[in-house]
Amino acid sequence: MPTSHPSLATLTAIAAAPVLLLSGFAWAGGWVGPSRIGGGTIANAIEHSAGKHEGYRRAHAKGICVTGYFDASGDAAGLSRARLFAPGRYPVLGRFSTGGGNPFATDGRNVFHALGLQLTGPDGQIWRMAMDHTPIFPVATPDAFVALQRASRPDPATGKPDPAAMKAYLARHPETKVYQDYIAAAPLPDSFANGTYYSINAFRFVDRAGASHAVRWAFEPAAAFGALDKAKLDGLPTDYLFTELRARLVKGPQRWRMTVTVAAPGDVTNNATIAWPADRQRIKAGTLTLTAAVPEENGACRDITFDPTILPDGIALSDDPLLPARSAAYSSSFRRRALETPGPSAVGKALAGREVR
Amino acid sequence: MPQRFHSAIRLLHWTMALLILAMLFIGVGMVSTAGPAYASLVALHRPIGIAILFLALIRLAIRLRTGAPPLPADLPRLQQHAARGAHILLYLAMIGMPLIGWAMLSAGGYPVRLSAAWSLPPILPQDLLAYGLLRRAHTLFAFAFFALILGHLTIALVHGFIRRDGVLETMLFARMRAALPDEEEETGQALSADLAEEPAEALAP
Numbered sequence: 269m270p271t272s273h274p275s276l277a278t279l280t281a282i283a284a285a286p287v288l289l290l291s292g293f294a295w296a297g298g299w300v301g302p303s304r305i306g307g308g309t310i311a312n313a314i315e316h317s318a319g320k321h322e323g324y325r326r327a328h329a330k331g332i333c334v335t336g337y338f339d340a341s342g343d344a345a346g347l348s349r350a351r352l353f354a355p356g357r358y359p360v361l362g363r364f365s366t367g368g369g370n371p372f373a374t375d376g377r378n379v380f381h382a383l384g385l386q387l388t389g390p391d392g393q394i395w396r397m398a399m400d401h402t403p404i405f406p407v408a409t410p411d412a413f414v415a416l417q418r419a420s421r422p423d424p425a426t427g428k429p430d431p432a433a434m435k436a437y438l439a440r441h442p443e444t445k446v447y448q449d450y451i452a453a454a455p456l457p458d459s460f461a462n463g464t465y466y467s468i469n470a471f472r473f474v475d476r477a478g479a480s481h482a483v484r485w486a487f488e489p490a491a492a493f494g495a496l497d498k499a500k501l502d503g504l505p506t507d508y509l510f511t512e513l514r515a516r517l518v519k520g521p522q523r524w525r526m527t528v529t530v531a532a533p534g535d536v537t538n539n540a541t542i543a544w545p546a547d548r549q550r551i552k553a554g555t556l557t558l559t560a561a562v563p564e565e566n567g568a569c570r571d572i573t574f575d576p577t578i579l580p581d582g583i584a585l586s587d588d589p590l591l592p593a594r595s596a597a598y599s600s601s602f603r604r605r606a607l608e609t610p611g612p613s614a615v616g617k618a619l620a621g622r623e624v625r
Numbered sequence: 626m627p628q629r630f631h632s633a634i635r636l637l638h639w640t641m642a643l644l645i646l647a648m649l650f651i652g653v654g655m656v657s658t659a660g661p662a663y664a665s666l667v668a669l670h671r672p673i674g675i676a677i678l679f680l681a682l683i684r685l686a687i688r689l690r691t692g693a694p695p696l697p698a699d700l701p702r703l704q705q706h707a708a709r710g711a712h713i714l715l716y717l718a719m720i721g722m723p724l725i726g727w728a729m730l731s732a733g734g735y736p737v738r739l740s741a742a743w744s745l746p747p748i749l750p751q752d753l754l755a756y757g758l759l760r761r762a763h764t765l766f767a768f769a770f771f772a773l774i775l776g777h778l779t780i781a782l783v784h785g786f787i788r789r790d791g792v793l794e795t796m797l798f799a800r801m802r803a804a805l806p807d808e809e810e811e812t813g814q815a816l817s818a819d820l821a822e823e824p825a826e827a828l829a830p
Contacts, residue, residue, distance in 0.1 A: 298658065571734060
């Protein structure tokens, strides 16, 4: 029954089908064609500049877990149908961290103080956020982020970034210079507890009618502000901020008011390097109370990502290109560290050392 | 008229062929980019995956009840076994890949969100190492699945256009001129024409 003399055209056509599919697959996966920035590219860029610290988050590697609750005031329920904004108390898991890829870096650095949060609504829906203590971010796009990481790589000889590389980068990215000037001048909080934490990116709140509102938000501390002396950062104890937070939480819970800022028409939502004017409408959405801090090895914050694109119904992404990039990069970092053995945290290590003594 | 698969199986086969290929392309595409497409592709990947799982279970139930048309008697025994093995692997992949994805998200502490308001419960307790292993398995099995599909497609075309033994027709809806014997002279031309006219069908597994 088999016909044993297929023509060359038949054979070619049969081979063409899988070859076409394979080519399409290679194109979809980015293995052929122009090179793409993926989550892995961003994680590589960070490893390139900060060094590779296996078992830890590639960014904000030094952290501590916190727990508490969020009391929604109900005032934001008109802007977003998220059940988390209906009046009530909802559990919170969080993580304070300092910027950078080194899990044992000293706290005496003028870097991001950050707060990751996971809020769980009454319907079980989860809201994760990853906030920093500055209202603006150094870069607006993933491409710029990768370029900045590459330009920031410390020269092995001097331990400092190559000034020529940084100068060339800044010439192309004046927005990073704006950020650098900002963070050089802005006071650096002397505690995790008295910092204001900003959403960085814009998001959209979606109300019951389906209308969407561009927003940013911030968690403003109840604790009185105090600043670190930037001239004496070198003398600060390595784990100062983490030790101070634990001591403060032993004395009592710490509170932040969540303030939602609503964009006016024309406010940019796709550029995290640009702050919105101060006179925008603000809504007090609720109060965050943190009651306890535990080292990452004993807490629930280590084994999740504070991916800011994990949102409940009623909150949606804006057109900010950093949001998908953060999600992709956190996912790459998570995938890598999940297969490495998690190491002790700086806080856990310090505590273990004290017990031994 | 050759014996064919049950019409529900044929319908499911071609629907799932499109979904699975789309899924494999979305999967490698989303991991390759941190651009704006990333979030949209991830949001598509989860519900399509669960849809494939659902359809695969229905298809398996129908397939177990209705059986498969016999392979040609002159097909060597080894090839008959290989065909059966490959088809079992394809079913395992169709059911296993979505389950691995679901389990992986569960272990990683991710909500398994299918739409704005609809999420699935976790099927594994949260565990970092389990996440890492399942995440890697998801990628490796995806490549193996794609290789299996390419092999499946190539062999189906060989049956249809070289052996012309009616095997390809068991999964089609219409009689295919090129797949019938006694048209040797036109075979090549007929195939090219078919590929040009019906790329979706010709390219799907």
